[in-house]
Amino acid sequence: MRRTETVRIVAIAVILIASFFFLLPSIRLLIMSEEEKAAMRRTDPEGYVSLVRQSIKLGLDLQGGLRLVLEPDVADLSSAGASNAADQALTIISNRIYGMGTIEPEIRKRKNNQIVVEIPGIDSISVADAKKQISQIAKLEFRFLETPTVTDQTVEKIDAVMAAEFGTDLDTAQELTDTAAVETDTAVSEEAEAEEETAEMADTGEVEEGEQETAMAEEEEAKVPIGDTAVVDLDQALEGETSLSAYLMPAERSAFYIRGASKEKIQMILRHPEVQEVIPSGSEFLFSTGPVDYNGVLYDKLYLVKKRVEFTGESLEGITPSTDQFRRPEVLFNVKSNYRARWGSVTGNNLQKPLAIILDGRVESAPTIENQITTSGKITMRSGASYKDAVQLSNVLKSGALPTRLIIREDVIVGPSLGRDSIRNGITASLLGLALVALFMIFYYRASGIVAVIALVFNLFVLMGVLAMLNRMPNVSVALTVPGVAGIVLLVGISVDAAVLIFERVREELRTGKTVRASIDAGYSRAAVAIVDSNITTLIVAIILNSLGSGPVKGFAVTLMIGILISLFSALVVTRTIFEFRKTYRKLSI
DSSP states (O other), rough: HHHHHHHHHHHHHHHHHHHHHHHHHHHHHHHHHHHHHHHHHHOHHHHHHHHHHOOOOOOOOHOOOOEEEEEEEOSSSSSSHHHHHHHHHHHHHHHHHHTOSSSEEEEEOTSSSSSSEEEETTOHHHHHHHHHHOOOOOEEEEEEBHHHHHHHHHHHHHHHHHHTTTSHHHHHHHHHHHHHHHHHHHHHHHHHHHHHHHHHHHHOOOOOOOOOOOEEEEOOOOOBTTTBOOSOOOOSSSSSOSSSGGEEEOSSTTTTEEOOGGGHHHHHHHHSSHHHHSTTTEEEEBBBSSOOEETTTTEEEEHHHHHHHHEEGGGGGEEEEEOTOOEEEEEEEEGGGGGGHHHHHHHHHHTTOEEEEETEEEEOOOOEEOOOOEEEEEEOTTTTOOHHHHHHHHHHHOOOOOOOOOOEEEEEEEEEEHHHHHHHHHHHHHHHHHHHHHHHHHHHTTTHHHHHHHHHHHHHHHHHOOOHHHHHHHHHOOOBBBHHHHHHHHHHHHHHHHHHHHHHHHHHHHHHHOHHHHHHHHHHHHHHHHHHHHHHHHHHHHHHHHHHTHHHHHHHHHHHHOOOOOHHHHIIHHHHHHHTTTTTOOOOOO
């Protein structure tokens, strides 16, 4: 055996062994039932994640998942500012998605500052949570609630304005408005004086800063009358009532329960220009982040909150989800060293006051400051919140706030059943194509047709091995998609095309009366140029598709590029090695 033949055989053997090694995890994952996969996820989650990451990566269209195309709202930013906002958003979104524990997500930025997010394997139940975590701005603020007196009097003023607006006795309405205005202004002035005294105490250092771990506890629920309307139950509120208080039910101080069906009505009332004028300039009404549980019923809440921001999420670190002694969800945090003096001063001077925890303009909760906070504390979740809500909140807070609002330009959800159907149909199409081509080649080229079939099987096997190998390489993302499966089917035709060129050349040489050995050498020598030229032209097109395309087009291009290179190797090396053993034949079956 010549040295060249030995090198070919060794190269083929190494490629086959390496392909089998890289394909082992994929084969193992393929033969596992759904029950076995679920059991492995429970008993050995790290092993399951490792197995998935070592297997062939499937695209969203094959295994299901979520695809989002996001674009930062950069209407008021320059081109440089828009690019910076997109870069910041890309980093923050990446941190949030990896914090969700998803396997092999793909996040990339396009040239037009759009961000493409693909999360494979996510079920339909988790899609809404994922979209919320990804697109949430996560601007965390700590602000004090208004006093109950100011809150109740503000509601009375709004009722008076609405009564005058909708035709109630104007003299009575004006009297109510004037009275409420005087009472509110007095209350605001008194509170402002109290805050100034508190600030002076903080500046002179009269407040002691403790280093003990502190907590914010929920206020005791106490029903406070809203003006002259003491609503005991929301069901007693009159439908179609124009006064604000008719849609409210007293909760703890400076907060109210509202009916879900009345939320839009309340928003309309609060947006009324004359209503805006009677709301204290340093305060605003905010809704809760979600419904809260009250006596077994979920209600949204309405708060009157001061606009002054005491702290932001930038002052926190070490954010961790947890539960208290009653199994209620909460988020623990530490205060950054450069903010501890400020936290100690503000919380120490405002003990027993409710501090609203506001996320993206909505109140998560408003616990009372029980102790001075200097080093650590906790965010008490609203009643009715789950531990999953605490996990999501901690995740977005740890990632930081987005620089701007994100607009969802594309939202595609692919179910796993569709992916399984695509895989099954792709395998069926590939096997059917392989069988038909094999039958034709064996029928037309007889024993030489078997050589072409061997090369074809070699191509498909090595292609799968290369896809599995690339999935293990860092900074390389190659996923098998439905168009990629189409590329595999196309590879069957490309592989046979090279074999046909070789076989026809060998036939021509045999017809001239040459020996089998001479015909094989001449056939491969003359066909090689045509095979290389045709494959290179196809490869150039595939490279262009991979460079300019995205999503499904890129999946097709990658599979096609790999397949062309493997097909070229099998045509010129694998089949040639087999034909080398046939040179001693007196007659060639072709």
